[in-house]
Each structure stands twice: as C-alpha cells, then as structure tokens.
Amino acid sequence: MQSAEEMIRTYIAQNILFSGNGYPYSDDASFLDEGIIDSMNVLELVMFVEETFGVTVQDQDIVPDNFDSVSKLAAFVRRKLPVAA
Amino acid sequence: MNDAKGQALPDFGKNALELDVATETGRIVDGLRQAVHHTLHRQGAVVGISGGIDSSVVLGLCVRAFGPERVVGILLPEGESSPESVTLAHQLAEQYGVPTVTEDISAALVGSGCYRRRDEAMARVFPDYGPGWKAKIALPGNLLDQDTLNVFVLTVFSPSGQEFTKRLPLREYYQIVAASNFKQRTRMAMLYYHAELRNYAVVGTANKNEHDLGFFVKYGDGGADIQPIAHLFKTQVYQLARYLGVPEEIQERTPTTDTYSAGSTQAEFFFRVPFEILDLVWLGSERGVSSTRIAEALSLSTEQVERVVVDITRKQRTTAYLRMRVIGMDGAPG
Numbered sequence: 001m002q003s004a005e006e007m008i009r010t011y012i013a014q015n016i017l018f019s020g021n022g023y024p025y026s027d028d029a030s031f032l033d034e035g036i037i038d039s040m041n042v043l044e045l046v047m048f049v050e051e052t053f054g055v056t057v058q059d060q061d062i063v064p065d066n067f068d069s070v071s072k073l074a075a076f077v078r079r080k081l082p083v084a085a
Numbered sequence: 086m087n088d089a090k091g092q093a094l095p096d097f098g099k100n101a102l103e104l105d106v107a108t109e110t111g112r113i114v115d116g117l118r119q120a121v122h123h124t125l126h127r128q129g130a131v132v133g134i135s136g137g138i139d140s141s142v143v144l145g146l147c148v149r150a151f152g153p154e155r156v157v158g159i160l161l162p163e164g165e166s167s168p169e170s171v172t173l174a175h176q177l178a179e180q181y182g183v184p185t186v187t188e189d190i191s192a193a194l195v196g197s198g199c200y201r202r203r204d205e206a207m208a209r210v211f212p213d214y215g216p217g218w219k220a221k222i223a224l225p226g227n228l229l230d231q232d233t234l235n236v237f238v239l240t241v242f243s244p245s246g247q248e249f250t251k252r253l254p255l256r257e258y259y260q261i262v263a264a265s266n267f268k269q270r271t272r273m274a275m276l277y278y279h280a281e282l283r284n285y286a287v288v289g290t291a292n293k294n295e296h297d298l299g300f301f302v303k304y305g306d307g308g309a310d311i312q313p314i315a316h317l318f319k320t321q322v323y324q325l326a327r328y329l330g331v332p333e334e335i336q337e338r339t340p341t342t343d344t345y346s347a348g349s350t351q352a353e354f355f356f357r358v359p360f361e362i363l364d365l366v367w368l369g370s371e372r373g374v375s376s377t378r379i380a381e382a383l384s385l386s387t388e389q390v391e392r393v394v395v396d397i398t399r400k401q402r403t404t405a406y407l408r409m410r411v412i413g414m415d416g417a418p419g
Binding site: 035044065 | 400402
C-alpha cells in the first residue's frame with residue numbers, strides 16, 4: 001500500500017508538474033518557495049486530500065504549516081486520519 | 086541610521102511613495118501622445134470609465150494628451166453595477182468636457198450566459214441561492230495577523246438579509262470566475278468597437294497593484310493598446326487624481342470590484358491589506374529595504390511585513406500567465 005507521501009508526490013507530479021519523471025523535489029521542499037504550487041494548486045491539493053483520504057479540510061487548516069511540502073501535507077493527513085498510511 | 090559598515094542607509098518612510106506629480110503627469114502625457122499618434126497611428130483615445138479612481142485619472146491624462154475633442158469616455162454598466170458608478174462617471178466626463186457613450190452590456194451578458202453560469206455554480210455551494218439573493222467572493226482578509234493562503238470564500242445574502250459564508254470548492258471557484266469574466270471581456274469588445282469606429286486607441290486603466298498582482302481579466306480589462314498607469318501604485322494614482330482635479334467624490338470613494346451582486350472592496354476581494362500598507366511594503370521590498378526598516382516606517386511588526394512581501398511574491402507568480410505574451414511555435418510570437 002502506498003504511503004501518504006508517495007500518493008501526494010504522484011498526484012503533484014502528474015497533475016500539477018506534468019512531470020514524466022516523478023516528483024523531482026525532496027519531501028521537505030517548500031511548495032510555495034520553490035514555485036511548485038501556487039494559490040490555485042492549493043485548492044487542488046485540498047480537493048485531492050479530501051477525495052483521496054476522506055479527510056475534511058477546515059478553513060483554518062489551509063495554512064503553510066499543513067500545505068507547504070510533501071512532508072507537511074502527509075503529516076497533516078495523518079493527524080486528521082490516524083489510520084492513514 | 087547606518088549599516089554594519091557605518092554607511093548611512095537611505096531614508097525610507099511613508100513619504101517614499103510621493104511623486105513629483107507635475108513631472109510624472111508630463112511624462113505620461115508625452116508617452117500617450119507618442120504611443121497613440123506615432124506608434125499606433127491612431128487619432129485619439131477611448132477610455133472605459135467606471136467612476137473609479139483609476140479610469141478617472143486615465144481620462145484626465147488623456148484629456149491633457151489629446152484634448153477633450155479626441156477622447157471618448159465609454160460607460161459600460163450592467164444589471165449588477167452600482168448606480169453610483171454611472172453617476173460619478175458622467176460627473177467626471179462633464180468636468181473634463183469629454184463626450185460619453187453609455188453601452189449597457191446586460192443583454193450581452195445574458196446572451197453569453199454570464200449570470201446563469203455563475204449562479205449555477207453558486208447554487209451548488211448554497212442550494213438555497215437563487216433570484217433575489219446577492220453574493221460575493223473574497224480572500225481571507227487577515228494577512229497581517231495570520232499566515233493564511235489565498236483561498237476564496239463565497240458569501241451569499243438571502244433576500245431577508247441572512248449571510249452565509251463557505252470556502253469555495255475548486256470547480257465552483259473556476260466556474261464562478263470564468264463566468265464573471267464575461268463582464269470584463271464584453272466591456273473590452275465594446276471598447277474596441279468604439280475605438281475602431283473612430284480610429285482611436287483603447288487606453289487601459291490598470292494600476293501597478295492590479296497589473297503586477299494579476300487583479301485583471303486576460304483580454305478583459307487587461308485588453309488595451311496602452312496602459313499609462315500600470316507602473317503606479319494605487320496610492321500614487323490618488324496623488325495624480327488630486328493633481329488632475331478628479332472630483333472629490335471619486336477620490337473619496339472606496340475602490341470596489343463592482344463585479345459581484347453584493348458589494349465588496351478591492352482590499353477584501355483580492356489585496357488583503359489596505360493600499361497604504363501594501364504599497365509601502367512593496368516599494369520597500371523592491372528597493373531592497375529590510376523588512377525591519379519597513380516595519381518601523383509603518384508601525385508594524387517585521388513578521389507582518391514579511392507576510393505581505395510573501396503574499397506579493399505568491400500573487401505575482403500565480404498570475405504570471407496573465408501577463409505573458411501569446412506563445413508561438415519555433416520561437417515566433419503567436
């Protein structure tokens with residue numbers, strides 16, 4: 001079973017970066033600082049997280065601490081859904 | 086104040102945005118004449134006037150450049166426009182002696198499905214939303230106090246005045262913006278009709294805040310032949326307005342979007358901080374002034390200033406595609 005990090009990397013690589021070579025950044029790379037995602041992509045990530053992991057993202061959850069890297073997003077998903085990979 | 090080597094640092098304070106308005110006006114007027122007559126080979130200027138500060142300043146600059154007889158003010162109201170916009174635009178044009186044409190674009194918007202498509206998306210978020218309801222979208226307005234990301238919320242108002250707010254899901258956000266953008270794009274088409282009718286140029290009204298941060302619609306209000314104030318901060322546009330004698334009522338009017346049925350200010354809808362703060366932070370950042378010095382000038386914390394700087398960078402990056410030239414193949418412009 002894929003980890004949350006793997007699923008997030010795959011989603012971003014395929015749907016945001018359109019990369020044929022997987023996710024080219026480290027899990028700790030800042031999405032916003034590196035220009036990996038922008039404001040529109042944040043909404044896409046919210047939708048992805050809710051639909052893929054069954055997590056409800058509250059307005060106050062949409063902050064860089066939760067949405068600014070693969071690691072942070074995976075940790076956020078795990079906090080919301082303890083049984084997630 | 087000195088730097089670490091004891092060298093005096095340049096002053097930076099609230100007066101850093103002050104323009105030599107006479108010189109700047111002269112420079113823009115010369116630039117307009119050069120662009121319209123000599124680059125575009127057009128005989129005058131068409132300006133879409135909304136009763137807002139930017140279009141009012143642009144109209145004043147065009148009158149100085151070409152004389153009122155070679156400028157036309159086009160009013161482009163629709164069913165959800167503020168009536169004040171038309172009143173103020175007429176007042177402005179009368180003051181400058183500029184002829185006007187009023188084109189109500191409501192029918193065109195109905196025909197293109199602007200309202201229907203937008204309302205359809207809103208009703209998916211709030212199933213009770215319908216005729217008699219008003220709505221607006223906005224970004225979180227607490228940029229100075231909280232590091233929130235730019236995610237739009239939809240607020241609707243029932244006929245009885247009840248207010249409901251929800252974060253906009255992605256698909257509904259796309260549809261609401263795409264549909265609402267018919268307003269700006271329809272206005273652009275009408276401005277070009279009137280320009281081509283007269284062999285005039287369309288003079289745009291975007292200021293630096295709008296242009297650089299992407300607060301415009303591609304081929305909508307961003308569609309113009311010249312943008313004479315796109316290098317000026319909003320607060321600097323107000324300086325020119327005073328110099329050009331723009332009516333006081335327009336100078337005192339809070340900038341609005343005048344796009345959604347429920348009114349919203351531009352700060353609420355997009356910019357997230359007052360222009361007086363945004364402009365100075367931005368100018369300081371462009372000049373390499375430290376966040377600490379900017380913070381001192383504005384009586385803010387360094388952290389607050391850095392949030393504004395980060396937001397500016399994010400918005401510039403997110404909206405870069407709006408400012409891109411058409412992409413052609415094999416290196417040729419499209």
